[in-house]
Amino acid sequence: MALVTSTDMLKKAYEGGYAIGAFNVNNMEIVQGIINAAKEEQAPVILQVSAGARKYASPIYLRKLVEAAIEDSNLPIVLHLDHGDDFEICKACVDSGFTSVMIDGSKHPFEENIRLTKEVVDYAHERGVVVEGELGKLAGVEDAVNVSAKDATYTDPDQVAEFVAKTGVDSLAIAIGTSHGAYKFKGEAKLDFERLEKISKLVPGFPIVLHGASSVPQEFVTKCNEFGGNIAGAMGVPEEMLRKAASMAVCKINIDTDLRLAMTASIREHFINHPEEFDPRKYLGPARDAIKRIVQHKIKNVLGCSNKA
Numbered sequence: 001m002a003l004v005t006s007t008d009m010l011k012k013a014y015e016g017g018y019a020i021g022a023f024n025v026n027n028m029e030i031v032q033g034i035i036n037a038a039k040e041e042q043a044p045v046i047l048q049v050s051a052g053a054r055k056y057a058s059p060i061y062l063r064k065l066v067e068a069a070i071e072d073s074n075l076p077i078v079l080h081l082d083h084g085d086d087f088e089i090c091k092a093c094v095d096s097g098f099t100s101v102m103i104d105g106s107k108h109p110f111e112e113n114i115r116l117t118k119e120v121v122d123y124a125h126e127r128g129v130v131v132e133g134e135l136g137k138l139a140g141v142e143d144a145v146n147v148s149a150k151d152a153t154y155t156d157p158d159q160v161a162e163f164v165a166k167t168g169v170d171s172l173a174i175a176i177g178t179s180h181g182a183y184k185f186k187g188e189a190k191l192d193f194e195r196l197e198k199i200s201k202l203v204p205g206f207p208i209v210l211h212g213a214s215s216v217p218q219e220f221v222t223k224c225n226e227f228g229g230n231i232a233g234a235m236g237v238p239e240e241m242l243r244k245a246a247s248m249a250v251c252k253i254n255i256d257t258d259l260r261l262a263m264t265a266s267i268r269e270h271f272i273n274h275p276e277e278f279d280p281r282k283y284l285g286p287a288r289d290a291i292k293r294i295v296q297h298k299i300k301n302v303l304g305c306s307n308k309a
């Protein structure tokens with residue numbers, strides 16, 4: 001199996017009412033944890049690399065780790081750029097063998113977002129690479145509580161068909177109430193499913209992407225805090241909502257924070273329980289297993305993409 005684009009994966013996910021997991025990778029243990037889960041579940045998977053990950057691990061190491069994952073797993077794997085900020089980073093990733101890039105023009109005015117996204121699409125499509133765009137800004141809970149701010153940042157359904165037609169993007173990230181990181185809601189979790197429904201009717205069959213979709217499992221939060229951490233009040237997207245989104249037009253679900261929490265909780269616990277240890281394999285090994293367990297749980301019980309490879 002070689003690297004694949006997400007075209008086929010997302011189409012099948014749309015038709016089958018499930019979603020593909022897009023997990024952020026930053027080092028070997030994270031790649032291995034994800035791939036060990038995907039292998040056991042025979043699930044297709046999207047490995048995504050942020051600008052921060054490129055800076056941390058360097059592009060060449062990440063690419064080679066993903067190459068190893070393909071050889072090791074024989075699964076369909078997409079190598080995707082997460083939140084490409086400008087044309088240059090998208091071009092660099094297309095040129096170095098990524099099969100998918102995201103151009104996140106959501107911070108720009110609508111017309112500029114269209115122009116920038118189309119520029120990336122033109123370059124990528126000519127080279128067989130697919131593109132994810134973003135319309136609407138992911139916001140924190142403060143904005144969501146305030147209705148007028150909510151309408152200003154959530155994806156405007158009236159813009160979606162025009163954006164898709166004018167840019168030629170292959171998938172679109174939308175804002176319906178999720179946000180990045182571990183503090184997504186204060187009080188009640190709420191996603192705007194009506195908006196998602198409206199959008200999906202305006203672009204029938206078109207794959208939608210959900211960012212900021214970590215569930216922030218309380219067992220990890222509790223364990224982090226129990227073993228010296230301080231991440232009070234963390235709250236994520238309830239799994240039931242992700243299942244609902246996956247049954248609708250959402251075909252790609254982005255998860256990073258939950259992997260970070262799984263890894264950190266495991267390492268914190270190890271350091272407190274084994275103060276005499278100083279062999280990194282002794283704590284990175286269990287951390288890798290913790291990532292595997294959470295990814296396997298997502299694939300099986302939330303995304304519904306087991307045995308879809």
Ligand SMILES: O=C(CO)COP(=O)(O)O
Nearest residue numbers: 181211212213214256257
């Ligand atoms: O959207 C994401 C990466 O693009 C990750 O979201 P989380 O912070 O909810 O894991």
Ligand SMILES: O=C[C@H](O)COP(=O)(O)O
Nearest residue numbers: 024050052053180256257
């Ligand atoms: O969407 C953001 C991802 O979680 C990546 O985060 P990062 O930029 O810290 O690597």
Ligand SMILES: [Zn+2]
Nearest residue numbers: 104106134138
């Ligand atoms: Zn964005």
Ligand SMILES: [Zn+2]
Nearest residue numbers: 180211212254
């Ligand atoms: Zn994101």
